[in-house]
Amino acid sequence: MKNKKIIVCVLVLTLAILMFGGCQKEQQSSETSKETQNEKPKVTLWATGSDNVRKLFEKAIDTYNSKPDAKSVVELQFIMSGTGEQSLSDRIAAAKLAGQTNTDFDLLAENGSSLSNYVDKAGKDLFVPIDFSKIPNFKYVKMKSAFYTEYVVPYRGTTVVMAYDSARLPNPPKTFDELTQWIKNNPGRFTYNSPGTGGAGAAFVNWALYKDLPPEAKVSTDEKWVDQWGPGWEWLKEIHPYLYKSGGKVVYPNKNQGALDLLINKEVDLIPAWADMVLDNLSKGILPDTVKIYQLDPPLSGTDVVFAIPSIGGNPEDTYDFINFMISPEGQKICLETIFAIPVIDISLIDSDVKQMVADLDPSKFNVISIGKLEDIRNQIWDKTIATLP
């Protein structure tokens, strides 16, 4: 009996400590933030992507919050892609559709081409129009966003390019015909990651599917375009036997990094890859310095990455100061140096040693392909027709 009493006491105590501990921690943190930040409004920024995007925002927010003249306190909520990416658009849409009006979805950072996912689900009034007069640095922004221009502020560009090892491939193929011929002449030396597992492979498949389609198809989520993909699929089937093989069978690596790994290990010579991933791998010495990037003609798809303000968050006015900071030369420098992002302002305004690396990637020539829910259909067809080929 005595033993049991002791057990009960211990149990109750542990529970109590856990509960109070939790409360106290919360109290403490809110107290300290109040003390140091003088009651500035709190802005929660929601972002999604690979780990490099998280690093970028952690650095930018640290810099911003420590500025004495910052008008708000920014906090990051980051959702790693591939683990719950779907749920950021789902979450925001669900909150909107449930009629919530006072959430902490104050500010959203997303690929311009992904915004149609949000609007598809929750309607165009999910975002509030932006008052550009409150963002003085906007006049320096050169990049035009492709969609919902009055609702978004682009803060960086990102694009898929071709990455090749110049030591083994001095003259990479530039056009569609050259690429086809090169792939056939060099069996096993080209690959792209399966489109469902990463944006680089998806961009390559899109490139094939939309090569000869009219410009309006590239930004349409209308299912009628699915029927027009035929020649693209035929071409992907045609090059299939000449791609990277393992164990005697053509296989497509999973994830963007999967294709990069094959390039790193010299198992292939040419792949489509995200420009920032290649430059990041190069700067860390993971890729040999003979690896270079270039753009195909027509280009692989790229997109602007933008800020948008959900209508269900706090006061939009509070977010403008942070947006303004991100598109200032200082903010752009952080983007460039942390993740090799393509700047949205004139590159000469940025004082950085690494700007040469992205100087060739002209955002005005970006080939924007935004097909929203058609991506699901594309992945399904790819899995059915390309993945099953012998």
Add this chain to the structure above:
Amino acid sequence: MEKKTWKTNLFIVLMLAPSLIMTLGVIVYPLINTFIRSFTAKDGSFTIEHYKFIFTDDIAVGNIIYTLWIVVVTVIGSIFISYLLALYLRFTDSKISKFIGTLYILPRFMPTLVAVYAMITVIRDSGLLNRISVLFGGDFKPGLMYNAKGIILMNLWFNIPFATMIIVASLSAIPDSIIESARDVGAKKLNVFFKIILPLSIKDVMIAMTFIFMSNISSFTTPYVMGGNNPIMLGVYLRKQFSEYSNYELAAALSVVMFVLSSIPALIYIYTNLKEQEWEKTH
């Protein structure tokens, strides 16, 4: 024994409550939810279309067969190797066996993803094996990546320590005296194995088989990183359904199918266990 008062009863309930609430909330409720969803069409009406698809679509059926094949090979392979290893560890008393006895457990302490990438650096076509062969003038390409062979190799790596642990424990419980007395009356080594050691350890072998089967049928990390594009294991196929195709209802039906597949060995195990107890009673 103490009398059960309302106090002790309350105490028992209180002790059980956290785990009961957790189980209900985190396992039972989602399970029921998934089950209902698997019979729901996109417009909310009742349908068995998803199950029909899973058992008639070429790709889906191919994936089920592929998964079962990998799991069965994994179970048989790891039990066979583990049993040999366990016999060696139990009946040999040397420095080497003691060393292996401490070493074999090591893979249990390594995070899955780390182990998978370590294996990839060794077996990929440009990996360690290939580089060693190049040193000697050859160009050996193992061809183990992006197909079933690599996945099975990795599964063996993960499951042999686990199975060995269980079988060693089981073999240790067999007293030396039984084996010695059998040898004394002239039983041959093979006889001792089939008449004494195997029957006394088969129950634990079954436990190990059940666990290996269940943990591998739903495996994700290894087949996702090391597997090919078609066919794919059910864990990866499930992820495709919900995160690439946004086909939540079919994903639910697939989960139910995977749940049923995992329950079969569990049921067989429970059934044989019950039978054995009855057999023990009558004698």
